[in-house]
Each structure stands twice: as structure tokens, then as C-alpha cells.
Amino acid sequence: MAANSAPCEQCFFCRRGLQNLCEDLQFNNGAYAEYIRIPSRIVERNTYRIPEGVSYHDAALIEPLACVLKGFEETSPRPGDTIAILGLGPIGLMFVKLASLYGCRVIAIGRRRTQLDRAEAMGAHELVRADQHINTVEAVRNLTGGRGADIAVEAVGKPETWHWVLDMVRRGGTLNFFGGCPNESRVMFDTNLLHYSEITCKASFHHTPAHIRKALDLVTRGDITSKDFVNSEEPLANLLEVMRHLMSHNGHLKTAIIP
Ligand SMILES: [Zn+2]
Known part of the structure; x- marks a missing residue:
């Protein structure tokens, strides 16, 4: 190999x-x-x-899997942590599987019913269907007592969803911008939120x-x-x-x- x-x-x-x-x-x-x-x-x-x-x-x-493993390790997970995984393609699903093997509580967020079914079969504890009628950020907050997830992983690769994960994570939590966005994409983040909520932002390549x-x-x-x-x-x-x-x-x- x-x-x-x-x-x-x-x-x-x-x-x-x-x-x-x-x-x-x-x-x-x-x-x-x-x-x-x-x-x-x-x-x-x-x-x-x-x-x-x-x-x-x-x-x-x-x-x-090696890429996902590296990204997962770099978020410093602990067993029992709640991890929100946004995007359920093969990469997002590998995060779901690894996180559930590791003993995390997994909130899987995806657009298609089939993806959510796969995530459930791989050990996801909560499923959130991302469509225009649902505020996914609010859904994650509701599932975490209003606090937000300990870890949030972006596995889509769109500036819009990079914003969502920032709003899904708790104070002192860790984000992983795993999905690469199209060239020359830009995002603007709320500096107060990053600073006063002590959000750790990671990104992982290769x-x-x-x-x-x-x-x-x-x-x-x-x-x-x-x-x-x-x-x-x-x-x-x-x-x-x-x-x-x-x-x-x-x-x-x-x-x-x-x-
Ligand atoms: Zn070298």
C-alpha cells in the first residue's frame, strides 16, 4: 500500500x-x-x-482515513465530548466513525436522509437534517443545553458552513476547518466571539x-x-x-x- x-x-x-x-x-x-x-x-x-x-x-x-485521523487528533478530543460534524460525505462519515469509536457523543449534520442514515449506522447519537427550514446552529445548541458542542468539524468546504461551525461550538471549544473552500474564498469572523469565548481554530491538511x-x-x-x-x-x-x-x-x- x-x-x-x-x-x-x-x-x-x-x-x-x-x-x-x-x-x-x-x-x-x-x-x-x-x-x-x-x-x-x-x-x-x-x-x-x-x-x-x-x-x-x-x-x-x-x-x-489518515487525513481524518490527523484532523481528529488535532482537535484534542476527550471521551465523552460532544462533537458536531457538519457534512456527511465519506470524509464527514469517517469523522463520525472515529469520534464514536473514541467515545464521543456525535451530532451528525447533513442534507440527505441517506447520509444521516449512514451516520447513524456508524454510531452518530444525534442527527440534524440541514435544509432551509431548519436552523442547524440552533439545533446543535438545543442538543447541548444551549451551550454548543465541545468540538465542531466543518467537512463541507464552503465559507457559509465555516461560519456555522463557529456558532455551533461552546465557549472554550475547538473548531476544525477541515473542508477546503474554493480558491480565493474569504470569510469574516466576529472577533469578539473568537476572543471572549476563547475559541480554538484548527485547520488540517493532508x-x-x-x-x-x-x-x-x-x-x-x-x-x-x-x-x-x-x-x-x-x-x-x-x-x-x-x-x-x-x-x-x-x-x-x-x-x-x-x-
Ligand atoms: Zn521536509
Whole structure:
């Protein structure tokens, strides 16, 4: 299982354990082929043997899971914390699964009934359907005694929802702006709210080799399984069709491409 990047392990950032911000992060983008050549640095530093009993489908989850694991850890969760997760695509659902495994109380917020059903199956305790008739911020506040969630994760990638999570979190709580917004997006936040409520704002990009190894462990233990995330299979020849389908944001999960 070759990760999609490898850090240099020598630069300023690598020496501080921030390998995801490596000044010379080598990427290997794209794997849609019968054969690919993996750059030697990735072979040396970020390639792993798939353990027995772990399917290719399961192993393919490791990269996105490593990103989510890093984002989750960086919010410093404690068992029993209430965590609001806004956005229930595959990434949001991985947050739901991880947070419930960790013993958090999970409030899952999504637009589609199917997404909310999946979130419930993965351990979400409360479901909030985000449509124009519901004030999702108020819904989260009502579910937390008016206080707000200990942690709120934005897994949508829109300036509007970046604002929502700020209003969902409690005083002294932590936010993770996990969803990347379109280029040149801008947000304006209430400085008084950030300052006097002592909100910690985190953002999380990519992963490190250590998170890849942890994600591999989670998948090997069966805590995270492709059965929850991969709901169809297609041959390589149908790739374009699959991509078009994904672009329509129709609430589908992941499709395994079998070359
Ligand atoms: Zn580096």
C-alpha cells in the first residue's frame, strides 16, 4: 500500500513533526492504471505491506482515513465530548466513525436522509437534517443545553458552513476547518466571539507517515471497513463515467476502481 506522498524528513517542518507541510513533499498523484511507477522516496518511506485479511478495498481507505485521523487528533478530543460534524460525505462519515469509536457523543449534520442514515449506522447519537427550514446552529445548541458542542468539524468546504461551525461550538471549544473552500474564498469572523469565548481554530491538511501507519492499524483491526464506505465497483474503462457521477454530488459513497 503506497501512500500518495513522502516527506523529505530533513527540512524545517519535517524536523518539527509537521511532515504534511514538508517544503519538498513528493506527491504521486493518480493511480488509475494497470501499473504505475511509485517514486523511490515513497517506496522507502511510506509504503506498507497489506496485512493478511485486509482487502484492497479496505487498504484503499487508508489515505483519506489518515487525513481524518490527523484532523481528529488535532482537535484534542476527550471521551465523552460532544462533537458536531457538519457534512456527511465519506470524509464527514469517517469523522463520525472515529469520534464514536473514541467515545464521543456525535451530532451528525447533513442534507440527505441517506447520509444521516449512514451516520447513524456508524454510531452518530444525534442527527440534524440541514435544509432551509431548519436552523442547524440552533439545533446543535438545543442538543447541548444551549451551550454548543465541545468540538465542531466543518467537512463541507464552503465559507457559509465555516461560519456555522463557529456558532455551533461552546465557549472554550475547538473548531476544525477541515473542508477546503474554493480558491480565493474569504470569510469574516466576529472577533469578539473568537476572543471572549476563547475559541480554538484548527485547520488540517493532508497526513504524515505516522498517521498512515495509525490508519493502517485501524483498518487492520477492522475498526474501519470498506463495507461502510465503498458501495460500488467499476472497471478502469468506466473511470470517466464514475468521475462525472461523483461531480454531481449526489450523495454516493466511494466506488472501487478495479483495473
Ligand atoms: Zn521536509
